[in-house]
Amino acid sequence: MAQRPEGPDFKAQAQAARADLERQFAETRAQFDQARAQFDQVNERITARTGRNLVFATAIGVGVGAVVLASLIFVSALFMVFAAAAFALAVVELGTALRVAGRDIPRTAGVIAALAMIPASFYLTGDWRWYVTLAGMALVVIWRLVEYAWPGRRGGGDALVRDLAASILVQAYIPLLGSFAVLLAAPQNADGRWWLVAMLIVVVAVDTGAYAAGLNFGRHKMAPTISPGKTWEGFAGAFVAAAAAGILLSIFMLHVPWWFGFIYGGVLLLTATAGDLAESLIKRDIGVKDMSGWLPGHGGVLDRLDSILPSAAAAYALYVIFHPIFF
Structure with missing residues (x-):
C-alpha cells in the first residue's frame, strides 16, 4: 500500500499551493469588491439623478412584467385578476392623493365601479360595457351626494361640484382607459x-x-x-x-x-x-x-x-x- 510522503518537500509544496489558493481567493475577492463598489457608485448616481433605486426598480419591474405576460400567454382569464388588483389600487392611490389636495373622493365606490369594469370588458359585448361604465360613474356621484347629506361631510356647493368632477375623472382615467386592455384580452x-x-x-x-x-x-x-x-x-x-x-x-x-x-x-x-x-x-x-x-x-x-x-x-x-x- 502506497504511503503518503511526509517529507519537507511535500510540506513545502502543500504550503505553496495553499498560499497560491489564498492569493487567488484574495484577488478574486478584491475584484468583486471593486466591481460592487463601482456598481454602487453608478446606482447612487442614477438614484440621485432619477430618484429611483435601479436594483429595486429592475427587480420589481421584471417580476411584475413576467407574471402579467405569463397570464396573458397561458391563461388570459387570469389577466383579469391582475388588472382588477392594479386598477383598484390605482383608484385608491389617486383618490387618496386627491384628498391631500382637498377633494373628497369616495374611494370605496370608486373601487367597486373599477372592479365592475373588468368582467364587463372581458365577457360582455356590444354596448353593455358602456352601460357598466356609466353605472360606475353614477355610483360614485350618488355615493358622494349621499355623503354630502351628512352634516359632518358637507362643504360648499363649489367644493361638491369639484368633488363630483374629480370622482368622475378618476373613473374615466383609470378603469375606463384600463378596460381597453382587458377588452383586447377578451375571448371575442x-x-x-x-x-x-x-x-x-x-x-x-x-x-x-x-x-x-x-x-x-x-x-x-x-x-x-x-x-x-x-x-x-x-x-x-x-x-x-x-x-x-x-x-x-x-x-x-x-x-x-x-x-x-x-x-x-x-x-x-x-x-x-x-x-x-x-x-x-x-x-x-x-x-x-x-x-x-x-x-x-x-x-x-x-x-x-x-x-x-x-x-x-x-x-x-x-x-x-x-x-x-x-x-
Missing part, C-alpha cells in the same frame, strides 16, 4: 391578447429607451415645469426603441407587414409619453412625488400605469382599424 377578439402583449412590450421599450438616452445624452428639457427629468434626447431614444420594437413585434408576433411597426410604435410612443406627462402634471398640482410607495423603486401602482392606460386605448383602436385589413 381574435389575436387581441397578442396585440396587448405587443403594446406592453412597446411601452416598456419607450420607457427604457427614454431612460437610457436621457441619462446619457439628455441636455434639452422637454417639459421642465411638468417633468424636469424628461428631455428631447430621451424622446429620440424612445422613438428608436419604439420603432425597433414595433417592427420586430409586427413581424414575429403580430404577423403583419413590417411597416405597421412604425405606426404601432409611433402611436404608442405618443400615448405613453402623453400619459407619463399627464400623471406628472397631476402629481405636480397635488404636490406629491409619487402616488404611493407600494412598489419600491417605482413609487405607486399608478406611477407604472400612467403610460399604459392611454396606450391600451390606442392599441385597441389600432386593433379595430388594422386587424380586419390584415386578416
Whole structure:
C-alpha cells in the first residue's frame, strides 16, 4: 500500500499551493469588491439623478412584467385578476392623493365601479360595457351626494361640484382607459391578447429607451415645469426603441407587414409619453412625488400605469382599424 510522503518537500509544496489558493481567493475577492463598489457608485448616481433605486426598480419591474405576460400567454382569464388588483389600487392611490389636495373622493365606490369594469370588458359585448361604465360613474356621484347629506361631510356647493368632477375623472382615467386592455384580452377578439402583449412590450421599450438616452445624452428639457427629468434626447431614444420594437413585434408576433411597426410604435410612443406627462402634471398640482410607495423603486401602482392606460386605448383602436385589413 502506497504511503503518503511526509517529507519537507511535500510540506513545502502543500504550503505553496495553499498560499497560491489564498492569493487567488484574495484577488478574486478584491475584484468583486471593486466591481460592487463601482456598481454602487453608478446606482447612487442614477438614484440621485432619477430618484429611483435601479436594483429595486429592475427587480420589481421584471417580476411584475413576467407574471402579467405569463397570464396573458397561458391563461388570459387570469389577466383579469391582475388588472382588477392594479386598477383598484390605482383608484385608491389617486383618490387618496386627491384628498391631500382637498377633494373628497369616495374611494370605496370608486373601487367597486373599477372592479365592475373588468368582467364587463372581458365577457360582455356590444354596448353593455358602456352601460357598466356609466353605472360606475353614477355610483360614485350618488355615493358622494349621499355623503354630502351628512352634516359632518358637507362643504360648499363649489367644493361638491369639484368633488363630483374629480370622482368622475378618476373613473374615466383609470378603469375606463384600463378596460381597453382587458377588452383586447377578451375571448371575442381574435389575436387581441397578442396585440396587448405587443403594446406592453412597446411601452416598456419607450420607457427604457427614454431612460437610457436621457441619462446619457439628455441636455434639452422637454417639459421642465411638468417633468424636469424628461428631455428631447430621451424622446429620440424612445422613438428608436419604439420603432425597433414595433417592427420586430409586427413581424414575429403580430404577423403583419413590417411597416405597421412604425405606426404601432409611433402611436404608442405618443400615448405613453402623453400619459407619463399627464400623471406628472397631476402629481405636480397635488404636490406629491409619487402616488404611493407600494412598489419600491417605482413609487405607486399608478406611477407604472400612467403610460399604459392611454396606450391600451390606442392599441385597441389600432386593433379595430388594422386587424380586419390584415386578416
